[in-house]
Amino acid sequence: MAKSNKPIFWGLFAAGGTVTAFVTPALALVTLFAAMRFNMDMFTYDAIHAFAANWLGKLVIFGIILLSLWHAAHRTRVTVHDFGVRADGLVAIVVYALAGIGTLLTLVYLLRI
Amino acid sequence: MNKPYVRPLSKTSWFLTQPRYKRYMAREVTCLFIFAYTFLLIMGLKRLAEGPDAFNAFVQALGSPLGVLFNLSVLIAAVYHSTTWFNVTPQAMPIQRGEEFVPGKIIIGAHYALWAVVSLIVLILGV
Amino acid sequence: MSERQIQLEVLRYNPETDSEPRYQTYSVPCLNEWVVLDALNYVKDNLDPTLSYRWSCHMAVCGSCGMMINGEPKLACKAFIHEYTDQIRVDPMANFPIERDLVTSVEDFIAKLASVKPYLIPKEDKPISAGEFKQTPAELKKFKQYTLCINCMLCYAACPQYGLVPEFLGPAAISMAHRYNQDSRDGGRDQRQEVIATDTGVWECSFVGACSEVCPKHVDPAGALQQVKVASTIDWYKEHLMPWMKK
Numbered sequence A: 001m002a003k004s005n006k007p008i009f010w011g012l013f014a015a016g017g018t019v020t021a022f023v024t025p026a027l028a029l030v031t032l033f034a035a036m037r038f039n040m041d042m043f044t045y046d047a048i049h050a051f052a053a054n055w056l057g058k059l060v061i062f063g064i065i066l067l068s069l070w071h072a073a074h075r076t077r078v079t080v081h082d083f084g085v086r087a088d089g090l091v092a093i094v095v096y097a098l099a100g101i102g103t104l105l106t107l108v109y110l111l112r113i
Numbered sequence B: 001m002n003k004p005y006v007r008p009l010s011k012t013s014w015f016l017t018q019p020r021y022k023r024y025m026a027r028e029v030t031c032l033f034i035f036a037y038t039f040l041l042i043m044g045l046k047r048l049a050e051g052p053d054a055f056n057a058f059v060q061a062l063g064s065p066l067g068v069l070f071n072l073s074v075l076i077a078a079v080y081h082s083t084t085w086f087n088v089t090p091q092a093m094p095i096q097r098g099e100e101f102v103p104g105k106i107i108i109g110a111h112y113a114l115w116a117v118v119s120l121i122v123l124i125l126g127v
Numbered sequence C: 001m002s003e004r005q006i007q008l009e010v011l012r013y014n015p016e017t018d019s020e021p022r023y024q025t026y027s028v029p030c031l032n033e034w035v036v037l038d039a040l041n042y043v044k045d046n047l048d049p050t051l052s053y054r055w056s057c058h059m060a061v062c063g064s065c066g067m068m069i070n071g072e073p074k075l076a077c078k079a080f081i082h083e084y085t086d087q088i089r090v091d092p093m094a095n096f097p098i099e100r101d102l103v104t105s106v107e108d109f110i111a112k113l114a115s116v117k118p119y120l121i122p123k124e125d126k127p128i129s130a131g132e133f134k135q136t137p138a139e140l141k142k143f144k145q146y147t148l149c150i151n152c153m154l155c156y157a158a159c160p161q162y163g164l165v166p167e168f169l170g171p172a173a174i175s176m177a178h179r180y181n182q183d184s185r186d187g188g189r190d191q192r193q194e195v196i197a198t199d200t201g202v203w204e205c206s207f208v209g210a211c212s213e214v215c216p217k218h219v220d221p222a223g224a225l226q227q228v229k230v231a232s233t234i235d236w237y238k239e240h241l242m243p244w245m246k247k
């Protein structure tokens, strides 16, 4: 039996799981506050733009989005299987393609800022 | 006589048979919220790149009832993901110091402490 | 010594006459300090000598009395009557074919366990005259927990992935491979990786964690499997991204 290639994706899944565990709740809280307009001075274009404009900010944003995407993509693949869909090959292509497109778009948008 | 009987197991509803399977599925399903939320962030980046008007419209849209509901469900799913993730870290990455293994509670506690610090930083940056 | 009348609902299956299993209920006078195995023995001795089930040690070391008690994988000799109500349902271990009554087929597990080479494969041949293989207490502690496995298969009965994909090597077999991989005297990891770092090996596992919750010996097979995943992932990255690191 051949050794599996799943480690490529599992490595990203595990790293991403750790990163999202640390940052996603706080991020969701921030966007929730922004959505509910608790404070008009928060989450302003100027502040967010300033953060995303320097290369360190870009790197942080890219890292978080990349790892969140690949974490979620891999777990989605497993979850679809758990719900009884056995077309694992096709599911893998779809979820990883979504993560890949998301990664590319993130790069493009970041470079435009 | 050898005629083993194989009990049927439903491929689509096996997880309803035990509470621990339901908890597992709840944990796994958090990834759908994180997936969707990450695309929301990417959308936000796009709007940010397009300039202040586009970005303000994006924040406006976030404030719609649907946007708030979505954010709230992401928040709940993300917190559930974090706790389930940190709680099993000592199993996946045990640390041996000298002869003894560091107690799991300490590893988990350290993760929760770091989680608090990171959350604080994100909140300060974002708010 | 208080006595309780317990309704013991047992799944029966006779391969000679039955096309499928059915429940049979026995009314058993149980002492409160009994375990479910005692109740089964009472049935066998006094009510129905045809009831089949496995047991031997009556003290949670032989690993042969695994069954589902109220739907939970348990050793019948470690399931105390006083922890249950007066109605107790007993099924054969889930995920395994039923041979007869509470007796399940174990061949699949035995073959899987053997396939991971669960024995020391020394790094190099050493003549007896060269002396013993020494090990520090810290090195022993590294794998000690995994040696406590009694091959009861409760972890397989708890694992939905094994139930859904019977080819899956499963918790106890991979934990046992991990036990030897972690042993300072062993040099067989490469050989075992060929078996366990496969799609139907450790990568079938999605860390449901049920195995560790039911393990009567606190082996924590789920933890072992995650450690195997981490190590296999590091292997993969080293092999494919840093080929110059190859031995």
Ligand code: SF4
Binding pocket: C148, C149, C150, C151, C152, C153, C154, C155, C156, C171, C172, C175, C211, C214, C215, C216, C217, C218, C219, C220, C221
């Ligand atoms: S790991 Fe635990 S549950 Fe599994 S066979 Fe060994 S003792 Fe039994």
Ligand code: FES
Binding pocket: C054, C055, C056, C057, C058, C059, C060, C061, C062, C063, C064, C065, C066, C075, C076, C077, C078
């Ligand atoms: S009879 Fe030996 S483990 Fe229960």
